[in-house]
Amino acid sequence: MTSNKVPVEKRQRAQELHEILQRANYQYYVLDAPELPDAEYDRRMRELQDLEAEYPELVSADSPTQRVGAAPLTEFAEVRHQIPMLSLDNAFDDDELREFDRRVRDRLNNPDAVEYACEPKLDGIAISLLYRDGVLERAATRGDGTTGEDITQNVRTIGSVPLRLREQNVPAVLEVRGEIYMPKAGFAELNEKAREAGEKIFVNPRNAAAGSLRQLDSRVTARRPLELCAYGVGQVEGAELPEQHTAILEQLNRWGFRINKEMLVANDIDACIEYHQRLGEKREGLPYDIDGIVFKVNSIPLQRRLGFVARAPRWAMAYKFPAQEEMTELLDVEFQVGRTGAVTPVARLKPVFVGGVTVSNATLHNRDEINRLGVKIGDSVVVRRAGDVIPQVVSVVESKRPQNAREIVFPDHCPVCGSPVESTPGEAVARCSGGLICSAQRKQAIKHFASRKAMDIDGLGDKLVDQLVDEGLLHSVSGLYHLTREEVAGLERMGEKSAQNLLDALQRSKDTTLPKFLYALGIREVGEATARNLARHFGDLEPLMQASEEALQEVEDVGPVVAHFVAEFFQQTHAQEEIEALCQAGVHWEPEETGGESQPLAGQTWVLTGKLETLSRSEGKEYLQRLGAKVAGSVSAKTDAVVAGPGAGSKLNKARDLEIPVIDEEQFLEQLRDHGIEI
Numbered sequence: 242m243t244s245n246k247v248p249v250e251k252r253q254r255a256q257e258l259h260e261i262l263q264r265a266n267y268q269y270y271v272l273d274a275p276e277l278p279d280a281e282y283d284r285r286m287r288e289l290q291d292l293e294a295e296y297p298e299l300v301s302a303d304s305p306t307q308r309v310g311a312a313p314l315t316e317f318a319e320v321r322h323q324i325p326m327l328s329l330d331n332a333f334d335d336d337e338l339r340e341f342d343r344r345v346r347d348r349l350n351n352p353d354a355v356e357y358a359c360e361p362k363l364d365g366i367a368i369s370l371l372y373r374d375g376v377l378e379r380a381a382t383r384g385d386g387t388t389g390e391d392i393t394q395n396v397r398t399i400g401s402v403p404l405r406l407r408e409q410n411v412p413a414v415l416e417v418r419g420e421i422y423m424p425k426a427g428f429a430e431l432n433e434k435a436r437e438a439g440e441k442i443f444v445n446p447r448n449a450a451a452g453s454l455r456q457l458d459s460r461v462t463a464r465r466p467l468e469l470c471a472y473g474v475g476q477v478e479g480a481e482l483p484e485q486h487t488a489i490l491e492q493l494n495r496w497g498f499r500i501n502k503e504m505l506v507a508n509d510i511d512a513c514i515e516y517h518q519r520l521g522e523k524r525e526g527l528p529y530d531i532d533g534i535v536f537k538v539n540s541i542p543l544q545r546r547l548g549f550v551a552r553a554p555r556w557a558m559a560y561k562f563p564a565q566e567e568m569t570e571l572l573d574v575e576f577q578v579g580r581t582g583a584v585t586p587v588a589r590l591k592p593v594f595v596g597g598v599t600v601s602n603a604t605l606h607n608r609d610e611i612n613r614l615g616v617k618i619g620d621s622v623v624v625r626r627a628g629d630v631i632p633q634v635v636s637v638v639e640s641k642r643p644q645n646a647r648e649i650v651f652p653d654h655c656p657v658c659g660s661p662v663e664s665t666p667g668e669a670v671a672r673c674s675g676g677l678i679c680s681a682q683r684k685q686a687i688k689h690f691a692s693r694k695a696m697d698i699d700g701l702g703d704k705l706v707d708q709l710v711d712e713g714l715l716h717s718v719s720g721l722y723h724l725t726r727e728e729v730a731g732l733e734r735m736g737e738k739s740a741q742n743l744l745d746a747l748q749r750s751k752d753t754t755l756p757k758f759l760y761a762l763g764i765r766e767v768g769e770a771t772a773r774n775l776a777r778h779f780g781d782l783e784p785l786m787q788a789s790e791e792a793l794q795e796v797e798d799v800g801p802v803v804a805h806f807v808a809e810f811f812q813q814t815h816a817q818e819e820i821e822a823l824c825q826a827g828v829h830w831e832p833e834e835t836g837g838e839s840q841p842l843a844g845q846t847w848v849l850t851g852k853l854e855t856l857s858r859s860e861g862k863e864y865l866q867r868l869g870a871k872v873a874g875s876v877s878a879k880t881d882a883v884v885a886g887p888g889a890g891s892k893l894n895k896a897r898d899l900e901i902p903v904i905d906e907e908q909f910l911e912q913l914r915d916h917g918i919e920i
C-alpha cells in the first residue's frame with residue numbers, strides 16, 4: 242500500500258491539534274473548567290480528522306480522533322491481569338468498621354490510630370487502564386479478577402479517559418484502576434430518550450454503564466454519557482510513586498485523571514465514621530450513585546505489611562449504605578384514580594426494607610410500563626427507592642416466576658365509580674371519564690383544594706376528606722363551607738373541639754389570594770407558578786374566566802395546551818356554579834396588581850440550599866416567587882443568587898466557583914423584609 246508522504250507542516254499541524262484537543266479534554270473532564278467553546282472544539286476535531294484521512298500515517302493510538310468509535314468487533318479478547326483486581330470486604334454498621342480498624346491495628350503492633358483515605362464507593366464498573374510510555378495501550382474489565390475483557394475501543398470513547406498522560410516524566414508502564422460510571426443526569430436523559438423512542442430502558446445507572454461498555458460497536462458507547470474516576474494503581478514500572486495512597490491519586494490527577502472531589506484523609510476510625518455519616522446525608526445530592534464508602538489505610542508501606550486475604554486486601558474496607566434496590570414479591574396490583582381521573586396501577590408488595598425505609602407500595606406508572614416490564618402478579622420483582630423518589634418496580638426476575646402467576650388486567654371501567662376508562666391516543670395515561678361524579682376524583686379535588694399551597698385548610702387531612710365523602714356529607718369543594726359542627730363532630734375519631742377547630746380553619750381560609758384560589762381549583766396543568774402568572778396577567782377572576790385561548794396564550798409560560806385546559810375548565814357549567822357557590826360562601830381575595838412593577842426580583846433566578854431555620858424551603862420559595870424570582874433546583878451560570886443554610890454542599894461550592902452571590906438565611910430574611918414581606 243502506498244501512502245502520501247506527509248509534509249512537515251501537516252505533521253506539525255496534526256501535533257498542534259492533538260495538543261489543543263487534549264488540553265480541551267483535560268479542562269473539560271478533569272478541571273471542570275472548559276475554555277474552548279464546543280463549536281471550536283468540533284472544528285478542530287474535524288480538521289484533524291480530515292488531515293488523518295488524507296495522511297493515514299498521522300493516525301496514532303493516542304489521537305483524539307480515536308475516541309469517536311471504531312468498527313464493530315465480533316467479540317472481546319481476553320486479558321490476564323498481571324496483578325489481580327481484588328474486591329473489598331464489606332461492613333454494614335459502625336461496629337463492623339471499628340472491628341476492621343482493630344484488626345488493622347493489631348497487625349501493626351497497636352498504634353494509637355491509623356490514618357485512612359476515605360472515598361465514596363462509586364456504583365459503576367471497575368476498569369484497568371494500561372499506559373505504556375504515557376500512551377493508553379489497553380483497557381480491561383475486572384472479569385473474575387484474574388482475567389477480564391479487552392474493551393479498549395469502547396473506553397477510548399470516554400472523554401475523561403486520557404489517551405496520553407499529561408507530563409513528560411511518566412512511568413514506562415502505569416496501570417491505573419478506577420470506576421467507569423454514568424452520572425445520574427446523563428442516565429435520566431438516556432432513559433428519557435429511550436422511552437420516547439420506545440427502546441429498552443436501563444434499570445439504574447450502573448446497568449446503563451455496564452451495557453454501554455459491553456457494546457461491540459464502540460460508536461454506540463461513544464454516545465453514552467460515561468465518566469472515569471481513578472482510585473488506585475496496579476502495575477508500575479520505571480518510576481517510584483509516592484508512599485501515600487492519597488498522594489498517588491493526586492499524582493494521577495496531575496497526569497490527567499479525574500479523582501473524587503470528596504476524598505479525604507481521616508486521622509482515626511471515629512473520623513471515618515463521621516465521614517460515612519456525612520456522605521450518607523449528601524448521597525442524594527451527589528451527581529452520581531454511590532453504594533458506600535471505601536476506607537483505605539493511607540500509608541503504602543503499611544498496606545504492604547498488611548497484605549491480602551483471599552480476594553480482598555486487609556488494608557481496605559467498604560462500609561455500605563442501605564441498598565437502594567431489593568427483591569420482593571408482587572402481591573397484587575390495585576388501580577388508583579387521581580384528581581384528573583388518571584388511573585394509576587399501584588403495586589402492592591411484600592414489605593421490604595429498601596433505601597432506608599420499609600416499602601409496601603410502588604408505582605407501576607401506566608399500561609405501557611406494565612407491558613414493558615412484562616410483570617405478572619406473584620412475580621419476584623426488583624424495587625428501587627433512591628432518595629425521596631417514589632419507589633419503582635424496575636425489573637422482574639422471570640426465572641423465579643411461580644406457576645400460578647396472574648396477568649395484570651387493566652380495567653376498562655373505573656374501579657371507583659364504574660364510568661368508562663378512556664385513553665387518548667399518544668398519551669400513556671388512561672383516565673376515568675366520570676369527572677366529579679367519581680368519588681375518587683372528588684376526594685382528590687377536595688384534598689388538593691384544602692392543601693397548604695392552595696386554600697390551606699388546617700386540620701382537613703386526607704383521612705377526614707375520605708370520611709366526609711364516604712359518609713355522604715360532602716359532594717363538592719364548596720360543600721366544605723356548609724359543613725356544620727354537628728356533622729363534623731359526629732364522625733368517628735372527631736370531638737367537639739376538633740370539629741370547632743376545623744370550622745375555624747375553614748372560616749380563616751376564606752380570606753385568600755387570587756393565585757392560591759386559582760391553584761386550588763385544580764385546573765389541569767395549572768401549578769402554583771402558572772396560577773400566579775394568570776392572576777398577575779388578568780388581575781381578577783372575571784376577565785380570566787372570559788378569556789379566549791388566544792388571550793390566555795399571552796400569559797407568561799402559557800402555551801396552547803395549558804390555554805386549552807384553562808378555557809375548557811371555565812366553560813364547564815359545573816365549574817362556574819362551584820366558583821359562584823364558593824364566593825357566595827364568603828371566599829374572597831384582593832385583586833392582583835397587573836404588570837411587573839410590584840416585582841422587584843422579576844427575571845432573576847434563585848437557588849435555596851441547605852437547611853433554613855426560620856422559614857421552610859417552600860416558604861422561602863413562595864416569597865421569592867411572589868417577588869417575581871424563579872426558584873431553580875440547581876446552580877448554573879444563569880443563577881443570580883444562592884441562599885445557603887447549614888449543611889449546604891455541592892450547590893454552594895458550585896456557586897462559589899461561579900462567583901455567584903451567596904447569602905445566609907439572616908440576610909435573606911432582611912432582603913425579603915426590605916421588599917415588604919412581613920415575616
Ligand code: IVH
Nearest residue numbers: 327328329360361362363366367420472535
Ligand atoms: S478500591 C483492592 N476504591 O468496588 C481495592 N474500589 O468491591 C479494590 N469501587 O470492583 C478497589 N469505588 O469497582 C476502590 N473508591 C473506590 C471504589 C471502588 C468503587 C468498586 C470497584 C471494585 C469494588 C470492590
